[in-house]
Structures are given as structure tokens and as C-alpha cells.
Amino acid sequence: MAAELVVATTDLAMIQAQQAGMKAIGAGLAVGLTGIGTGIAEMGIGAAAVGAIAEDKDFFGLGLLFTVIPETIVIFGLVVGLLLLFL
Amino acid sequence: MGVNISAPYIYVCTRMRMRKAKLLPREEYQRMLNMSVSEITRIIGETEYKQEIDELGTIFKGIDLIEVALSWNLAKEYQKIQEITPGNLKQFTQVYLRRWDIQNVLTILRGKMQGEKPGKIKEILIPAGSLDKVILDRMLSEESSDRIIEMLKTHRMYPVLAREYPAAKESGSFSHMENELYKHLYANIIAGAKASVKGGASFLAYIQLDIDIKNVKTLFRLREDDLEEDARDMFIPGGSLSLLNFTSLNNIKDLNEFIDMIRANIRNDTLHSLLDELKGNKSSHDIEARLTRVQLEQMEKMSKRNPFSIHPILVYLEKKKYEVFNLRAIARGKESRLPADKIMKYLVI
Incomplete structure (x- = not known):
């Protein structure tokens, strides 16, 4: 027993x-995985933003803003990860 | 993930779009039409041509200043684009720019034949192709045309030059040699684009459009001028038209029948709508400028269909070329006191 x-x-x-x-x-x-997704999404936007900034410096702020928008994807991933670990 | 959406392609195509957006708008040309040459120089000096106008302002005056500044700017722009384009796109851009080599060599040969001073010939050269300023300067300093041809021994166009030059020199006309050089160039370009290179299909589509428009322009020109020259000599193979179609089109006397036949042979919506407009309309004096507009419009469509390919680069290169042509036409027209509406007809907007 x-x-x-x-x-x-x-x-x-x-x-x-x-x-x-x-x-x-x-x-x-x-x-x-969300990090990879963000990377792929930012690749195109970043390349286009750098291209636009090379031609016109005024695009710096706007280009940066658009480039970081896909960061939301990895933030969602991070939130899910934290929820999994601490809840 | 195909090569067509890789980061360098996106980068360079965005740069081209930005540059295209900076080209002079239609309203600016219309304003310039009401100005004098010195006012036009001032306006141009405030745009992308500022550096050239400032640099050359002390050496040249009036119309010469505009001419040289425009040529320098165009050459600088083309060299810059060759620097920033990646991989296969660089190769295609260089191939596209090779036509300037033909133009420069012919300009030098023609200038030498007419006994022009090297400085005068240099003003109209555009060192945008594979022959750079240094080589062109060396060619200009040569007295004999035969030596100039010898200098090009390692260049791609040498076999055609060596074959055609003696006859051209004897007759005093370079037109046959010019046709042969362009045919050779197009044949080379098509062979290169077909050689299973990535992105070659889009380049080939552009080249075929270019050849089609050139052939149609030649046909209209032959109709207008009633030339007795052999039409087959002017035909460029590689487009939608075959040599047989070309010669039979050239033999059609009736305008409507002629237009219907072109419609049947070339599939291009933009061209079709222009041809419909021309039907029944006897005057076709500005047909060449309109055909050029058709070509640009079609290229614009192609660049939207393939946003990250060679097309956006080619559209910019062509539009920049026509901006320089337009500014030159306005300046020259103003210099010769032509009325504004007459100059307007020559502009490609």
C-alpha cells in the first residue's frame, strides 16, 4: 500500500x-514564431522605409513608425508566453 | 520566398518611385511655356538640377547652360541608379543603358565627319552607358574616325561597326549603320533576357513593348514621308510583328485598313485606344509623341503589375529621359520663339 x-x-x-x-x-x-513573423513583415516595410528615407530625410519619423507596426505581433506572442508561464 | 520580394528589390524600387514622384509635374511645364530662357534656367536651378546649374553657371550662358546641365544631370542620375540597383536588376539596367553607347559613338562620328570641335561635340554627349567620360574624352581627342573605331575593339558593338563603317563613310550617311547597331543591340538584349535569368521575363516584356512601339513609329514615319528606302532595313525583329507583317503593313495605303492591321497584330490596350482615336482622323503630326505616351502608360501599368521587378526602374529611367527631352524642347522652342501650343505638341507629359 x-x-x-x-x-x-x-x-x-x-x-x-x-x-x-x-x-x-x-x-x-x-x-x-511571432518573432519570425514580425521579422518577415518588417523586412519589406523596413526596406521600403530605408529607400524612402534615402531619397527624402523627412520620411524618417513616418518610416520608423510604419516599420515598428508589426512589432505588435511579437508583443502578442510575448503576452501569450507570459500568460502561459505565470498563470 | 521568391527573389522578387527580397529586401534589396523593395529598397531600390521604392527609391525609384520616390524619384519618379519628384519629377516635374504637368503644371510646371505649362508655367515654363510662358517664360523666357533665363527664367526657365532659374526655375530649373531651384529643382533637382540645382547642382549642375550652379557648377556650370560660370562657364555657359543661356540655352547652352540648360543643354549641358540637363545632359550632365541625366548622366549623373543614370550612373547613380546603376550604383544602387542590386544583382540582376543592375545587369538589366546596364543592358538598357547600352543604347547610350550607340548614341554617343554615332554623335562623335557624325561630329568628326562634319568637322565640329571636340568641345562642341562633348556638350551633347551623355555618358550613361558602358563608355564613361574618360573613354569618350579619349575618343573625342582622336582626329581620325578609323582610330575611334579601333578604340572600340573590345566593345560589344565593334563587329557591327567594323562591318558597316567603311560603307557608311563612303556614302556619308550613318543611318544604315545606326539601324544595324540598334538591331544588334536588341538581338543581344533579347538573348540575354531569355537566358533563364531571374526576372528576365519582365525585362523581356518591356523590350518587346519597346520594339513594338519603335516599329509602329517607323511605320507611321514611312507613311508620312513616302520614302523610297527599303522598309525591311528599318524593321527591328523581336517584337509582336514579323518582317512579313511589317512589309505588308508598310504597303497598305488606306489609313483605316492600316490601323486595323496593327490592331490585329499587336496586343496592347493602350495602343488600341490611341489607334481608335486616330481612325478617320487624317492629321497625325504629333503621332510620335502620342505613341511615346502610350509606351510610358503601358510601362506604368506593367510596373504596377510587377511592383518589385525591373519595371519601376525602367519607368523612372524613361520618364527622366523624357523630362530632360521636354525641358530641352521648351528651352529650344523658346530660343527660336516658337508659339507655346506648338512646343506643347512635342512634349511627352
């Missing part, structure tokens, strides 16, 4: 550890 209880407790601990690990992987994926 006592031996069975010890086995069950060990199993539970293992399952809990696995769950924590899965959460960490999920959080990592959420931030990592």
Missing part, C-alpha cells in the same frame, strides 16, 4: 514537471 502511494506521488510529480516543461516550450514557441 505504502509502496503504491510512493509510486503515485512520483508519477504526479513527473506529470507536473512535464506540464511545466510543455508550458515553457509553448511560451518559447509563442515568442519565437
